[in-house]
Every structure is written in C-alpha cells, then in structure tokens.
Amino acid sequence: MSAERVTAQYNEEFRIPGSDLRTVAQHVKDFPTLVSWPGEYLARPLFVAEHEIREFADDVRCLVEILFSLPDRMFGGDLDAFRSVLGISDGRWEVIRRFGDLVPPYYGRADMYHDGTSFKLLETNLGSETGGWGLASEMSRATMEVDAFADFARRNRLGYVHPVRAVVEALRRFGARVAPGREPVVALLEWRGGLKDYGELWLNFQSALRSAGLDILVAEVSDVHERGGALYLGDTKIDVVYRSFVPDQIAEEPGGWDVVEPLLNAHRAGGTLLWTPLSSTMFANKACMALLSDPARRRDLGEDECRTIDRVLPWTRLINTDALKTDTDLVDECLERREQLILKVNARGGGVGAVVGWETDDATWRRALENSAAEGCIAQQRVIPRSELVVDPVSGETEEWHAVYGMFYTPQGCAGADARVVPAGSGGIISGMSHARARAAAVFHQSEPPAGGEVPAAGESPVDAAK
Known part of the structure; x- marks a missing residue:
C-alpha cells in the first residue's frame, strides 16, 4: 500500500x-x-x-x-x-x-x-x-x-x-x-x-x-x-x-x-x-546550493555527483552584484522566468527576505533582483508541493x-x-x-x-x- x-x-x-x-x-x-x-x-x-x-x-x-x-x-x-x-x-x-x-x-x-x-x-x-x-x-x-x-x-x-x-x-x-x-x-x-x-x-x-x-x-x-x-x-x-x-x-x-x-x-x-x-x-549558506546547481561551476564534480545533485536540488543560481553586472544572460533568464522562481537571501532563514516571483509583477521582481543582489541571494526554481x-x-x-x-x-x-x-x-x-x-x-x-x-x-x- x-x-x-x-x-x-x-x-x-x-x-x-x-x-x-x-x-x-x-x-x-x-x-x-x-x-x-x-x-x-x-x-x-x-x-x-x-x-x-x-x-x-x-x-x-x-x-x-x-x-x-x-x-x-x-x-x-x-x-x-x-x-x-x-x-x-x-x-x-x-x-x-x-x-x-x-x-x-x-x-x-x-x-x-x-x-x-x-x-x-x-x-x-x-x-x-x-x-x-x-x-x-x-x-x-x-x-x-x-x-x-x-x-x-x-x-x-x-x-x-x-x-x-x-x-x-x-x-x-x-x-x-x-x-x-x-x-x-x-x-x-x-x-x-x-x-x-x-x-x-x-x-x-x-x-x-x-x-x-x-x-x-x-x-x-x-x-x-x-x-x-x-x-x-x-x-x-x-x-x-x-x-x-x-x-x-x-x-x-x-x-x-x-x-x-x-x-x-x-x-x-x-x-x-x-x-x-x-x-x-x-x-x-544558500549560495553553496547555487554553486552545486550551476553547471558552469561544477566542472570538477563527477557524473554520479552531478546526477545526485540534479535529482534532489531544484535549479538554483547565485545572484549578487557581480552577476548583475557581468552575467546578463542570467539576469535576462531570471526576468523572463519570474513566475517560476523565488528569491532567497543567502544568510537568512524562515523565509525572511524571500520574494516570490509568481506573486509579484515584473517591475517589483526587477527591483527585488537588484535589492537582493546587494545582500547576496539565490534564484531558485519553484517547487509545487x-x-x-x-x-x-x-x-x-x-x-x-x-x-x-x-x-x-x-x-x-x-x-x-x-x-x-x-x-x-x-x-x-x-x-x-x-x-x-x-x-x-x-x-x-x-x-x-x-x-x-x-x-x-x-x-x-x-x-x-x-x-
């Protein structure tokens, strides 16, 4: 059963x-x-x-x-x-x-x-x-x-x-x-x-x-x-x-x-x-999960390790001031996928400082990306329980x-x-x-x-x- x-x-x-x-x-x-x-x-x-x-x-x-x-x-x-x-x-x-x-x-x-x-x-x-x-x-x-x-x-x-x-x-x-x-x-x-x-x-x-x-x-x-x-x-x-x-x-x-x-x-x-x-x-720190999830950062990890990570960890990317300045593709992707993403501040817990993309409008989401990046945050794929x-x-x-x-x-x-x-x-x-x-x-x-x-x-x- x-x-x-x-x-x-x-x-x-x-x-x-x-x-x-x-x-x-x-x-x-x-x-x-x-x-x-x-x-x-x-x-x-x-x-x-x-x-x-x-x-x-x-x-x-x-x-x-x-x-x-x-x-x-x-x-x-x-x-x-x-x-x-x-x-x-x-x-x-x-x-x-x-x-x-x-x-x-x-x-x-x-x-x-x-x-x-x-x-x-x-x-x-x-x-x-x-x-x-x-x-x-x-x-x-x-x-x-x-x-x-x-x-x-x-x-x-x-x-x-x-x-x-x-x-x-x-x-x-x-x-x-x-x-x-x-x-x-x-x-x-x-x-x-x-x-x-x-x-x-x-x-x-x-x-x-x-x-x-x-x-x-x-x-x-x-x-x-x-x-x-x-x-x-x-x-x-x-x-x-x-x-x-x-x-x-x-x-x-x-x-x-x-x-x-x-x-x-x-x-x-x-x-x-x-x-x-x-x-x-x-x-x-939540940024560690972004390091594991991002294929560009895990070249030295084994195939079995990557499969394990992808099996249990939703798509997660690091958002900080450097990312906003240098990784325009990532920023554009986060803006485009607003309704699928949530922002979480790296060093906070209990949902403090989190911004839910599917509950905000485009302008609010853009500001949240900029503001959260100053403190350091991750963008993570929505999981529907x-x-x-x-x-x-x-x-x-x-x-x-x-x-x-x-x-x-x-x-x-x-x-x-x-x-x-x-x-x-x-x-x-x-x-x-x-x-x-x-x-x-x-x-x-x-x-x-x-x-x-x-x-x-x-x-x-x-x-x-x-x-």
Whole structure:
C-alpha cells in the first residue's frame, strides 16, 4: 500500500463517528513535553514511504559531503575566495576562522517539499542552532500513545525515528573524547539575552533529551566561565557545548568577543568540546546550493555527483552584484522566468527576505533582483508541493494542505522527520511564523511488507542507523 493509500484509509477511519483518531491532535497538544510549545497541530500525521525517505537521506548526505569539499574542489583551497562568493563579511569570517574546525559534523535538518514524484531539497540547515528536534520527537511519541493510532500504525507498518534519541547518541559519541566511560556533561548555550526569546523552545528540547536519558544544562554564554582549559557553569565542568548562537552575534554585538572569550579559550585548550563549529553557517549558506546547481561551476564534480545533485536540488543560481553586472544572460533568464522562481537571501532563514516571483509583477521582481543582489541571494526554481488531504474534525470536510518536511540528520544517518503545513493557496512560502493557520505534524514512514507476511510491531524504528 502506498503512502497515498495509507492517507486515504486513515481519513476513512477518521470519519467514523466516535473514532479515537480524532483525539490525536489534542493528545499531542497536552503531552507533558509539548505543553509549553505555542503552536497548533494538524488533525493527522503525514505518511511517507520508508524507502523514499531513505533514498532521499542518502542523496542529501552525498550532497552535503560535496558541500564540505567545495573550498578545495572549486576554489583550490582559497578560503577567502570561497567566502567572498558566499558574501560572508569580514567580521563573521573572523569568528569562523578563530574558532577553527572548518569542516563541521553532518548534523542538521534538511527542509524539502514533495512534488508528488519525489522530495526536493530547499535548505540544508547545518548546525546545532537548527531547531525542531524536540518537537518532532515528542509529536511522534505522543501520537503513538493513542491506542487507535497505534493499532492503525501496526496494521499499516508505520514507524518513526525519534530525532532526540539520535541527538543523544551523537552527543555521547562526541563527548567520549573528554568523558570516556561516563555520561558527558552537555550545556546548551544561547547568546546573551537569547533565553528571553527562545527559552521555552530550548526547555522543550531539554525536557525531550532528559526523557531520552541524557541530562542537558541550559544557559547563556555570559553565564559560563573558563578555568584550567575547560568551561564551567557555576562549579559544574562542561564537557560539550551545544551551540545555539551564530557568528553574527559575536561579530556585531558590542562586547561580543568578551562574552565568548571563555568558550574560545576552553575550545582551543580542548577541555570543553564545541558541538558543531561556527563554520556550519558557512556551508549552510544558500549560495553553496547555487554553486552545486550551476553547471558552469561544477566542472570538477563527477557524473554520479552531478546526477545526485540534479535529482534532489531544484535549479538554483547565485545572484549578487557581480552577476548583475557581468552575467546578463542570467539576469535576462531570471526576468523572463519570474513566475517560476523565488528569491532567497543567502544568510537568512524562515523565509525572511524571500520574494516570490509568481506573486509579484515584473517591475517589483526587477527591483527585488537588484535589492537582493546587494545582500547576496539565490534564484531558485519553484517547487509545487503535493496536496496533503486532511479531514477537518469539526466540519468533516476534506481540506488540502501543503507541507514543508524537515528531515533531521546526524553523523549516524537519518534521524527522523516532521512537517510544517499550511492550507493550500496560503502563499508561496510555508512557514510556521508567517501563517495564522500553520500547523505542525508528525511524520511516520511506511515500511515494505516483510517477506513472510507477518505484520511487525509499530512504533519507533530505524531508517538508517539512528534509533
């Protein structure tokens, strides 16, 4: 049975009067580790084929490994030339270089649409500042606690990967360098004043990690101090810092270097390890996707690598002031293809600064190209997400929703998925921050039928190695 047929069957059972499937969203909302999250939940989870998300995960891993090789393969090891193309300022570059560790671990969240045929990559979101791990984990866990859904999952071979448990495994392996034979002491550090805005989200993450068996401290960078080549929070030595701040905060805020100096000293001394270096933001820069997509820039990539890139990455081109001056063909193409393209600012996320070509007129689009080019942006081919059919629990009507999926990944592989959904026709950008009716949704994968025909137990299961 395909994921579409699972959806149809779920909606049919959902419509049955008195069906407990109708209680799933409320159960998730009331789940102990999610009650502090301010958002709403879709009336049902989303379903994908396990083999499909596994194949996409393999392609994303290959693509990200190519990203890590770009400075050497496209720029001959000239890091200044690489960062110049990405539009990284002198201040941000100094932060990245002083913290060293230019090649980050494979850790983050790939955002993608499903176009009805396959998944298409929108962003890589490398680095520990990427959120959503706790929400994704606990939505799936809470959904499985509803007996009616657990029975449906068993009958349809549905499972999920718990992202936070994959985080715990990754942090334990990483922390073993300084904490052999014992549990590492991990501290999530926000920037100065950051817990005021993001504290509830990180406390949700902390609660999810603790439920998965790993304690984690939550504090701000200004709360810690360095002693003897290691970082301390009060009298507690920190083995691993889970970073949730970015280079801009160090480079641009007054006294930023003073705030981060204890962490920098402990990191250099090796007494405290930094999970995901600040270079993660460099490889998450959207301009990197344009470098991969543009045939004129990837002459040194192999045929198999190019096929992988083209399979998952929409047509993407770099737009900056140099391009506007020198590449008239590209500019003309972007002007002509306005209704097929979206502009995204290289170093921003969450749809901030994006301009949707099919929602603007020609004059507005031309100005947007000029204005966005000054900051550095990409033009990317539009991907139309497939419709996700959802039965409204009140009206009983079937509604169409569009989803942006998030696939989490760690060095051990695919670490599960979740989704943000909005009603179809709500606009060209799917974002939980910009739509009043945006919803979060758990994602379950459907495994292939076993050779012997026996129905396996439902629940948490590995897609790759992560569990």
